[in-house]
Amino acid sequence: MDEATKSRRTVLKHAGLGPFLPLLFAAGPAAAQGDAGSGGGGVIGQVFDTIKPVTEAGFNGFFQLLDNQPIVFILLALALGTLIGKVSVMTISLGSTAGTLLVGVLLSMVAEAAYGITYSIPGILSSFMLLLFMYALGLKVGPQFFSGLRKGGLAFVVIGLIVWSLNWVIAYFGAMLAGLAPGYATGLISGSYTITAILGVGQGALASGAYVPPDGMTVEEVGANMAAAYAISYVLSSVGIILLIRYLPRIFGYDAVADAKLAEAEFSGGATHPVPGAPAALTMGFSPFVLRAFSVTHKSFIGRTVSQLADDYPQAPILRVVRDGEIVDLTSDPAVQKDDIVTVRADVHDLILKDGELIGPESDDPLARNIPMQVADVHVSVRKMCGKSLADLGRVMPGGVTVQALFRAGNELPLGPESDVQFGDVLRLTGPDAALLETAKRLGGHVSLPTMTSEVMYLAIAMLVGYLVGIVTVTISGIPFAFGTSAGVIMAGVGVSYWRSRNPHFGGPVHEGARSFLQDFGLNAFVAVLSANVGPKVISALGGDTILWLALIGLAAALIPPLVAFWIGVKVFGLNSIISDGATTGARNSTPGLNAIIEESRSSVAAVPYPVSYALTTVLALIGGYFSMILS
Known part of the structure; x- marks a missing residue:
């Protein structure tokens, strides 16, 4: 037995795999060693080559593995973050994102700090x-977004102005009073606002010569000050704002x-059913109409x-004969x-309880009831259906179909026998x-049924359009403006969801489970990548009393x-606390904060004012x- 094989056996024994050694090495030395020309190939050799640095180098090898395998x-x-986020102390928990x-x-x-390993994961992933x-969040709040604009647009704008102006004043004049060097103020604004693009604007002011460092300082030193201030304030404010919001x-x-x-009731306009395309729209809820079988x-x-x-009995149509x-x-x-078993569907209180007297004894035959x-x-x-009342429509629909809700232009309408149906309406049927x-x-439309799949093509197209709109930049006086x-x-998600509320076939099926997964996993994966890249910058900024400031x-x-803006939202504008919170976290540009209030309130209604x-x-x-850099 050669030294490599002995080493593998020793490691596997220490790992608790001793009983499996005969199986792992059953193929003989060739399987254990692999092809010499492939650098120790073979399954066992490849696995061992990956594990060996970790087992031999301990924690150093572990952190090196994280660097080699992002x-x-x-x-x-x-x-680990999700596990820690679930821990609650005095009813307070971090949540999965923080x-x-x-x-x-x-x-x-x-x-x-311990091993000199600097993590750097490509930003494209985050x-x-x-x-x-x-996008997933936009899909959920789309129908409520425009209602939110009509109900509280001015308040949302004022909340945004309050958060932005107070942040700038505190960061800029705080750095000035503390005597911090040039660059720190811009970095503080960028980090405390968690907008990395502000660093880019500050660097642009340096590169263009719009700001000239004082004697004794270089452009690189000012840039390093920005990065250090950004790293420290970003980490603290990211966690702090999640908990605060x-x-x-x-x-x-x-x-x-x-x-x-x-808030959900207010923004739904009193509707009791989710609009077409919304989560739980196609959930079978309570209905007075039930199935019964009679001999x-x-x-x-x-x-x-x-x-x-x-x-003779239009209110209790026969659905099956056994x-x-x-x-x-x-x-x-x-x-x-005689002795046939018929299955009928009707209102249990008004009709079915009497049908035993009209038809015969009730049957539990599974074939009839299933x-x-x-x-x-x-x-x-279909134009010929326009103008018909629901009572008229019921006479032309097949047996057993009932109208659960009626939507027009994305809004739910009251149901009654004389409610009319117009072209473009959406009927929720059971x-x-x-x-x-x-x-x-007969109605000329497609059936949108509950589905376990989601349409990827529409997702890709909508995200592509939204992304292209977002990167369009207009530069005015050296300052880039972009959506x-x-x-x-x-907004692409809002648009798709909005049009689905008017035509549920638009945008393809979107399963709520898939949408919810994209929302949760997307944000937390973004935060994970960001944390890997920010950590090293925090280390570089540790030193002296500057870090305390x-x-x-x-x-x-x-x-x-955010504290001031939230208070003004609820006390001055009379906003619902969750709506004011959503507007506040939007003004703070804190997507993780939005997810935190969604988790806390068990509702996505906080996202209605967020985009504004x-x-x-x-x-x-x-x-x-930009001006914080110029004024430095």
């Missing part, structure tokens, strides 16, 4: 994950869950055809015979599969403006960052 770093930060950020920063700081989050309603005595329900014994039913009985253990084909309009029921949204696109398909054909890719993509000023600039204040303050923050 995916391992991301997954580890996600797993937990992932903390774990990632600690891992990268230890790697840098950017793409963030865009997935923004999460608990702002509780701090001021509001119940986040209860207020979220009130035919009464003479009034025997010998009459299904169509004749439908005319005869001698076989399902009878209803397309031939068969006559009902009729799959579905919920479907159908877009009305009934057997075959009957729903036939109803959709921003995050804002562009969330950076921490104090950064936290003050990050947390005081987000888009405004993104532009203002870039302008303010």
Whole structure:
């Protein structure tokens, strides 16, 4: 046995795999050693070559593995961060996003400080994950977004102005009063606002000569000051703002869950059903219409055809006839015979309880009762159906189909027998599969049924359009103005969701489970990558009392403006606490903060005002960052 094989056996024994050694080495030395020309190939050799540095070098090897395999770093930060985020102390918890950020920063700081390993994960990965989050969030809040603009647009703008102006004043004048060197103020604004692009604006002012460093300082030193201030304030404000936004309603005595329900009712206009395309839109909820099966014994039913009985009892249509253990084909309009089992669907209180007297004793025959029921949204696109009342429509729909909700231009309308149907309306129907398909054909629309799949093509096209809109930049006096890719993509999601509320077939199926996964995983993966890259910058900034000033000023600039803006939102403008919180976190440009209040309130309604204040303050923050550099 050669030395390499002995070494492998020793490591495997220490790893607790001793009992499996005969199996692993059963193929002999060739399998264990692999092909010499391939550098120790073979499955066992390849696995060992990956594990060996870790087992031999201990923690150094572990952190080196995280550097060599960034995916391992991301997954580890996600797993540990989510676990830590669930820990609650006095009803307060970090949540998965802040937990992932903390774990990632600690891992990268230890790697840098103890072993000189600097993590650097390509930013394209974090950017793409963030865009997935923004699009998924836009899909959920789209129908409520424009309602939110109408209800509180001015308040959202004022909240944005308050947060931006207070942040700039605290960061800039705080750095001035503390006597910090040039560059620190711009870095504090960028980090406390968690907008990395402000660093780019500041660097642009340096590169263009719009700002000239004082004697004794170089452009590189000013840039390093910006990066250090950014790193310190970014980490502290990222965690701080997540916790603050999460608990702002509780701090001021509001119940986040209860207020979220009130906000949902307010922004839905009193509607009781989710709009087409929204989460839970196609969930079978409570219905007074139920299925019952009866054995035919009464003479009034025997010998009459299904169509004749439908005319006599339109409120209780026959959906199935079972005869001698076989399902009878209803397309031939068969006559009902004695001892047949018929399945009807009607209001349990008004009709079915009496049907036993009309038809015969109730039956528990599983073949008669096992009729799959579905919920479907159908877009009305046949002109001859326009103007008909729901009562008239019920006479032309196949048996067993009932109208659960009626939507026009994305708004739910009250239901009544005389409610009319117009071209472009969306009807939410319940009934057997075959009957729903036939109803959709008569209405001229497609059936949107619950699905376990999601359409990738529409997702890619919508995100592409939003991204391209976001990167369009207009430069005025050396300051670049852009909508921003995050804002562009969330608005793409809003647009798709908005049009789906008017035509549920638009945008393809979007399964809520898939949408929710994109939202949660996208944001946390973004934070994991970001934490790996920020950690080393924190280490470089540690020294003297400067770090204390950076921490104090950064936290003050990050947390005081949202507190003031939230209070003004609820007290001056009378906003719901969750809506004010959503506008505040948008004004702070804190996507993780938005996710925190969504988790806390168990609702996504906080995202309704988010894009309004987000888009405004993104532009203002870039302008303010540029002038903070010039005025230094």
